[in-house]
Amino acid sequence: MKIVTILGARPQFIKAGPVSREIRKQHTEIIVHTGQHYDANMSDIFFEELNIPKPDYHLNVGSGSHGVQTANMLTSIEEIILKEEPDYVLVYGDTNSTLAGALAASKLHIPIVHIEAGLRSFNKKMPEEVNRILTDHVSEFLFCPTDTAVQNLEKENITKNVFNVGDVMYDAVMYNQDIADKSTLMNDLGLTEKEFYLITVHRAENTEDPERMNNILDAFSKVEGTKVWPIHPRTKNKLKSSGIDLDAIPGLKVIEPIGYLDMLSLEKNAKKILTDSGGVQKEAYFVKTPCVTLRDETEWVETLHQDANILVGADTEKILEAVQAPCHSDYPPIFGDGNTSEKIVKMISDK
Template sequence: MKVVTIIGARPQFIKAAPVSRELRKSFDEIIVHTGQHYDKNMSDIFFDELNIPKPDYHLNVGSSSHGKQTGEMLAAIEEVLVKEEPAYVLVYGDTNSTLAGALAASKMHIPVIHIEAGLRSFNKKMPEEVNRIMTDHVSEYLFCPTDTAIQNLKNENVTHNVFNVGDVMYDAVMYNQKLATDSKILEQHSLESKGYHLVTLHRAENTDFPEKMQNILDAFKQIDKTLVWPIHPRTKHKLEGYGINLEDVPNLKVIEPVGYLDMLRLESEAEKILTDSGGVQKEAYFLQIPCVTLREETEWIETVQNKGNILVGSDTKKILEAVNSEYTSAYEPAFGDGDSAKHLVDHLKK
């Protein structure tokens, strides 16, 4: 039974590692890399570190506007599906690669498997929200990470072949946490455990608005702690276009994007994490590191409900209040048992 897996962005590489390991025990998997993330530090390093099989197809789509990028992916993926004639197409999460893969398959009447189905931020200005809603509504098998995701789908009358298998990113963290202790990223940048806060920023809802970015940086200037920021290439490009100079933030240590194992070590040794990334929110929660989310809402509501995460948006005052507050992540199991990949493949085998 042949499955074509569509991936293209850093979070999807992480999710694909445990799923591919399990899937290939029973299925013939063909991996298609769209090239949505094409920087070596955002792509190749993940395949090497996580032992993901090399892509059978690399579409090299690269960066462009949402419509153009999605359209180019859609056309290129369709060609692969015509050639391979798979029984299923598997997609992850909520990127343009996800939507392109799901649309190409559904138009060819190939059943779509959506991993990380049912997430909702209820903010349709986010391109990710539109991608995940449309993907869920054309998918044949919907594998959800939480009970909340199951309920979200039920509210939209999506109930057929919907399963809570837990979160495959939790699988990845549990599997790789020990390996990450060998990372030398702290030593390379002269960092001490709990001596810094970790920053990630890449979502369009922040980076597309210079005033929001300036508000966030104004907060950073007032934080009495080193802020380590592995900067996303898109974010760097945006800031340069706005004429915003990061050297004006004296406590900010900007570094190049890092691999998964280095990132896990940076996360686990940070005092707090400031992010607008859904994946990083979860990793902070799994590692029990307090998280400050630079968004107005989150799909991962469990991290907020269990008091491991505070939502602050781009409000300077709220960011400072959250960073300076005394709280510790109150971890409660909400994302499965760390064996999600096996559970979802068991469902597919049935």
């Protein structure tokens, strides 16, 4: 069996690690890297660290509007599918790369495998929400990480080949945690375990809205103690163009994007994580670090139900209250048992 896997962004590289290992035990995999994340620290380093085979195709799409980016990917992916003639096209998550891969495959009548299907924020202003809905509705296999995701699909009358298999990102954390413990970044930055906050902000709903961004930065300036921010290139450029000086925020250490293993080390050792990233919310849960989510909604509602994650939007006071809230200590295994990748490949193989 031949599978063409479409990757393009940091979370997808992480998810692909364990799944690719399982696929290649018995099948042929062709990896297509769209180049949606093209900075070396956001892309190449993940292939090296996670021992993912180098891409067979690199589209070098780079930045651009959603329409331009998706169209360029779609054209190139279609050519690759026609050349490779795969049995399945596999896509992850909710990026423009996901949608482009799904559209190209569906037009050519190639069955689509969607890993991390069924997630909904119920906010169609988010491009990710549109991407995931469209992808789910053209997919042959829908592998969901939670019961909530299965229920979301059922409400949209998608019930065939829908499976709750757990989360492949949990597989990745379990596989890489011991390696991440060897990271020297904590020492390099002079950090002490559980005595710093970890920050990530990259979503357009925050970075493109001056009022939201100013409220978030105001909260950061009032949070006492050391704060570490591996800054996304787009966020960095946006703040720079707006004339915002992050050096004025007390205790803030702004660093360049880091690899997955270094990030996992920081997540595990942080006192709390403040983020607008879906993937980081989950990783925080996996390593049992309390999370404060800088969004108005989240796809990972299970983390809210467990009181391991607090949703605060861009409200300065809510952010500060969440930072001061007592830490949660119970993290039941709601995202599977760490062998999701094996389940997925077996189901595809047995079809």
